[in-house]
Amino acid sequence: MEEEKKPYGTVLLKAAKIIDHLSNSKEAQSLAVIAANTGLSSPTALKILDTLLLIGYVEKDEQTKRFTLGSALIRHANNRLANLDIIKITEPYLRNLQAGLDETVHLGILDKDEVLYVNKLETQKAIANINSRIGNTNHLYSSAMGKAMLAVFSEEELEAYLGRVELVADTPNTITDRAVLKEEIRNVRMAGFATDDEENDLDVICIGAALVVDNKLYGAFSVSTPKYRFDREKTIAKVLETKKNLLAELGKTKTFG
Numbered sequence: 001m002e003e004e005k006k007p008y009g010t011v012l013l014k015a016a017k018i019i020d021h022l023s024n025s026k027e028a029q030s031l032a033v034i035a036a037n038t039g040l041s042s043p044t045a046l047k048i049l050d051t052l053l054l055i056g057y058v059e060k061d062e063q064t065k066r067f068t069l070g071s072a073l074i075r076h077a078n079n080r081l082a083n084l085d086i087i088k089i090t091e092p093y094l095r096n097l098q099a100g101l102d103e104t105v106h107l108g109i110l111d112k113d114e115v116l117y118v119n120k121l122e123t124q125k126a127i128a129n130i131n132s133r134i135g136n137t138n139h140l141y142s143s144a145m146g147k148a149m150l151a152v153f154s155e156e157e158l159e160a161y162l163g164r165v166e167l168v169a170d171t172p173n174t175i176t177d178r179a180v181l182k183e184e185i186r187n188v189r190m191a192g193f194a195t196d197d198e199e200n201d202l203d204v205i206c207i208g209a210a211l212v213v214d215n216k217l218y219g220a221f222s223v224s225t226p227k228y229r230f231d232r233e234k235t236i237a238k239v240l241e242t243k244k245n246l247l248a249e250l251g252k253t254k255t256f257g
Contacts, residue, residue, distance in 0.1 A: 011048065014038070014040055014044065014045075014048055015048050015051070015052060017038040017039070017040070018034055018038055018040075018045065018048055018049065018052065018058075019052070019057065019058075019069070019073065021034055021037050021038055022034070022058060022067060022068060022069045023069060023135075023136075023137075024137070025068075027066075028061060028064065028066035028067060028068045029066055029067050029068070030064075030065065030066050030067075031045060031046055031049070031065070031067070034049070034067065049067060052070070053070070055070075055072060056070045056071060056072030056073070057069070057070045057072055057073040058070045058073075059071070086107070086109065086118070086211075086218055086219050087107065087118055087119050089246075089249060089250065090107055090119070090211075090219075090221065090246055091119070093242055093245055093246050093249065094107060094119065094121055094221060094242070095121060096242070097221075097223065097238055097239070097242045098121040098123070100238055101223055101225075101234070101235060101238055102123050102124065102125055103123050103125075103223050103224060103225045103235075104120065104121065104122050104123050104132075104223070104224040104225075105120070105121040105221065105222070105223055105224075106119065106120050106121075106132060106145065106206075106208075106221060106222045106224065107119035107120075107219060107220075107221045108138075108143075108145040108146075108219055108220050108221070108222075109218075109219040109220075110140075110149055110217060110219070111137055113140060113161060113164070113165050114137035114138060114139065114140060114146070115137060115138050115139075115140055115143055115145045115146045115149060115220065116135075116136075116137050117132055117133065117134050117135065117136050117137070117138070118134060118219070119134065120132060120133070120134050125229075132224070138200065139165075139168075139170075139200070140161070140165075141165065141167055141174075141175065141181055142170060142174045142175065142196065142199040142200050143196050143199070143200055143206065143208070143222070144193075144194045144195060144196040144206035144207055144208030144220075144222040145194070145206075145208040145210075145219075145220035145221065145222045146194075146208075146220075147184065147185060147188055147194035147195075147196070147208070148188060148193065148194040148208045148209050148210040148220045148222075149210050149217060149220050150185050150188075151185050151188040151189045151194065151210065152210050152212050152217050153185075158182070158185065162178050162181070162182075167181065170199065170200050170201075171198055171199060171200065171201070171202050173197055173198040173199045173202075174199045174200075175199065192209065192240060192243070193207055193208065193209045193236060193239055193240060193243070194207070194208045194209070194210075195207055195208075196208070196222070198227065203226055203227045203228070204224055204225070204226060204227065205224075205225055205226075205227050205230045206222045206223065206224045206225070207222060207223050207232075207235050207236055207239045208220055208221060208222030208223075208239070209221060209222075209239050209240065209242075209243040211243070211246055211247065211250060212247075213247060213250045213251050218250060221239075221242070221243075221246075222239075223235055223238070223239060
């Protein structure tokens, strides 16, 4: 009988908890907050942070004594993202979409129970507060890309997801009722696109679509627009046109996993 593999060096697991916490935090974090959110004691967290500081994986503001992700880690992450084939293949189509609407366009991939932003093409026009950066993650249940991905899940996969994820309201429009969300996902399946109606950021509406070829989910893309200049009909038409063109391209390519 094969022995169950055990992790070598639990300090690496503890360091990963700290990095995950900093990655998900929009603001610099104090030692006390990091310790509390990772389940580590303050002395243990500090020792690990000191090591991460030495290799550039975290940075520390000497005035506030707060920590953020370091440039070395961000550089590694950006190098990894730059080499993703899905970015290279979708880039010209998403640039065309962005030029046609002059609004912010995102590309994301499924990352466990979240959507990971891997590309962002920004508008030159005034924008509302869109809290998105390449390398950040967002909820599946409240983002246009995320809901488009959930619509690809089987009923069993969707039920499992809803069983393990807490539906937390980021705005008054966020869907937190599981039955309502399931109905929303059924509508996404029929329409071929998903809508984030101020569910992540107030005054921002997003339309997104998933990229699925031969039952394989490659990712999703979306257009984010301030509510005051949102043209629903035009945006949906452009998103569906881009989806059609991308699926044709991915169907021809299919060279990446």
